[in-house]
Amino acid sequence: MKSTRFFPWFGFIFGAVYFLVPLIATFEFSLRMQRGIYSFKAYQVVLADPNFQASFSYSAIIAVLTIIVGIALVVPTAYLVQLKLPRLRPVVEFMTLLPLVVPAIVIVFGYLRMYNSSSWLPMTGSARSTDLLLIFAYVTLSLPYMYRSVDTALRTIDIRTLTEAAQSLGSSWPRILIQVILPNIRVGVLSGAFLTFAIVIGEFTMASLLNRPAFGPYMQLIGANRAYEPAALAVIAFAITWACMGLIQIVASFAPGQKR
Amino acid sequence: MAFLSIERITKTFGTLTTVKGVDLAVERGEFVTLLGPSGCGKTTILRMIAGFETPTSGTIRIDGKDVTGLKPHQRNIGMVFQAYALFPNMTVADNIAFGLKVAHKSASEIASRVKEMLDLIKLPQVADRYPYQLSGGQQQRVALARALAIKPQILLLDEPLSALDAKIRVSLRDEIRAVQRQLGITTIFVTHDQEEALSMSDRICVMSEGNIEQLGTPFEIYNYPKTRFVASFIGTLNILNGKVSDSAEGRILVDGQEIVTSRGLKGAGTGDALAVALRPEALSIGRANGSSNNLEGTIDEVHFLGSVVRIRVRFKDSAVSLDTFNRPNAAPPERGQPITVNFGREDILVLDGVAN
Structure with a gap:
């Protein structure tokens, strides 16, 4: 009995130490900007930096737009694949994993x-069209x-019967999707959406190579030139991700029509 | 002309034909049950009436209008599903109001119709609850109210009682029938439960392998089954294989003993093999005088079922089961005991086709 409890606890503590120690060390380091005392000076510097505000706002807006386009693309696709084209599921799953x-x-x-600017569709020709390309x-x-x-959520409800019930009540496809399924x-x-937000906020490669003023390239720039501010930024980035995860839990517990 | 008319309808999925040229006419206000085992095509017919499946060939008319090519939302048909299909994110009132909102009814009209429907299903107190806060029986009543709220031309019920426990099932089927009678709505009910079909329907359409085996009132279906399938599917039935000994006088030889039917032996010649069926309730223990039939055999099995004692009597090659009431002051008969079973000449059902 005791050994069966020991191993799960050992695994949990080992995992917690593995993840928390570097984070605590980073946090501790971020507080040492002022010699001899702990302070939030690095955070003050980072948050007061106009480039931080601009890049974070930019990435946040791009993330929201990405979420809107993503939902508009994924929800009808996953719904139709489950309802009408189940044979295409392996193909669609493969494509989404690419x-x-x-x-x-x-x-x-x-x-x-x-x-590129000399191609038949020069999306990198202007800042706005490059933003659009970045969203895509x-x-x-x-x-x-x-x-x-979305696919997992669709599997938890009987979409076929709900769709047919709505159809028999006179509902059209858009209404079924918006009022019943969504x-x-x-x-x-x-x-x-929150996972997308967390990914977009910290993404570096695409934003950097498309030369957009996003939060990822800003973090890289600070990391290359400063000592304490990158640690503060890392902690802020973790806080944003955790806030997203927390919001998922809160939203899940307040969904209407579900047992609490 | 019938209110709902299904003409030569066929449905094929790949190489499998599940409905084979079915004709069915349902009058306005009638309650017709499609009854049959799994895979007989009854649900496919219902889904074609609703518009969820398109017939491979054939026509569906409602009130004289060809609806075969119409989408489900263009048909004004109410449907109740086995799995309730209430929208989990909406309250009971919102569920009932859904179809009315789709039809752009005014807020006051929606409110009064929702109240009317909740009163109809005797659940006025649950308007603000979510489906998960209701029992299975309550959910199905709400689903019925939602389907009826839009004043559909036809109500389709797809095994609505199957997911409920036995006690609720019996009370709800009475409620559904009462509501149907009150509103006078044309209803098609799909079930594989013969008791539900017999107790609720104006007419029953017994189906097997994509075909209609027999269409008739519950009384006709039970008492005068036309085929061996119907006879064996509806109620408990004893089937005996025999040989015609005198076709003119309706005499049949079963295991060396002669029985006589008053229903005649149309088309059968002397010496032909045939199958006859006897309902357990038509059989009595003991020798009867007069024109009744008597078969002598031996008690093969005795099952004590509380209020009823089920006895199986074996003749030479065949056997019949019959039920007798339990009498506390008389011990049940014992296995191996010789016994005579009697039944009336009119109780013999001669089944189509020769005996197997």
């Missing part, structure tokens, strides 16, 4: 080759997380 297999740098070089790139990058979250997979969609 961003995990193909490195971001390969994808972005592909984009630069396809959409992030939609691709977040596809494995968004698709899986609210019932809200938790999954929001999980995918």
Whole structure:
């Protein structure tokens, strides 16, 4: 009996130490900007930096737009695959996993080759069109997380019967999707959205190579030139990710029509 | 002309034909049950009426209008599903109001219709609850109210009682029938439960392997089954294989003993093999005088079932089961005991086709 409890606890403590010690060390280091005392000076410097505010705002806006485009693409696709085209599921799952297999740098070089200023669709020709390209790139990058979250949520409800019930009550496809399906997979969609947000906020490769003023390249720049501020930024980035995870839990517990 | 008319309808999935040229006419306000085992095509017919499946060939008309090519949302049909299919994110009131909102009814009309429906299903107190806060029976009643709220032309019930426990099932089937009678709505009910079909329907359509085996009132279906399948599917039945000894007088030889039917032996010649069926309730123990039939055999099995004692009597090659009431002051008969079973001439059901 005791040995069965020992190993799970050992695994839990080992894992916690493995993850927490570097984080605590980073946090501790970020507080040592002022010689001899602990302070939040590094955080004050980072948060007061106009480049931090600009790059963070930029990435946040791009993340929100990525989420909107991602939901508009993934929810109807996953819904139709489950309802009408179940045979296509392996193909779609494979395609959504490709961003995990193909490195971001390969994808972005592909984009630069396809959409450079002298191509037939010069999306890198202006700042706005490059922003659009970056959004599409992030939609691709977040596809494995968004698709899986939505697909898992769709599997927990009987979408066929709910769809047929709504159809028999006179409902059209858009209404079924927006009023019946989407609210019932809200938790999954929001999980995918928060994961997307966390990915986009910290992404470096695509933003850097497309030369956009995002938070990832800013963190890299600070990391290369400063000592304490990068540690503060790392802790801030962790806090944002954890806040996203916390929001997933909170939203999940407040979804209407579910047992609490 | 029938209110709902299904004409030569066929449905094929790949190489499998699940519905084979079925014709069915349902009158306005009628309650018709499609009854049959799994895979007989009853649910496919229901889904074609609803518009969820498109017939491979054939026509469906509602009130004279060809609806075969219409989408489900264009048909004005209410449907109740086995799995309730209430929208989990909506309250009971919102579920009932859904179809009315789709139809752009005014807020006051929606409110009064929702109240009317909740009163109809006798659940006015659950308007603000979510489906997960209701029992299975309550959920199905709400699903019924939601389907009826839009005042559909036809109500389709796809095994709505199957997921419920036995006690709720019996009470809910009475409620569904009462509501159907009250509203006078044309209803198609799909079930594999013969008791539900017999107790609820105006007419029953017994199906097997994509075909209609027999269509008739519960009384006709139970008492005058036309085929061996219907006879064996509806109720408990004893089937005996025999040989016609005198076709003119309706005499049949079963295991060397002669029985006589008053229903005649149309198309059968002397010496032909055939199958006859006897309902357990038509059989009595003991020798009967007069024109009744008597078969002598031996008690093969005795099952004490509480209020009823089920006895199996073996003749030479065949056997019949019959039920007798339990009498506390008389011990049940014992295995191996010789016994005579009697039944009336009119109780013999001569089944189509020769005996197997």
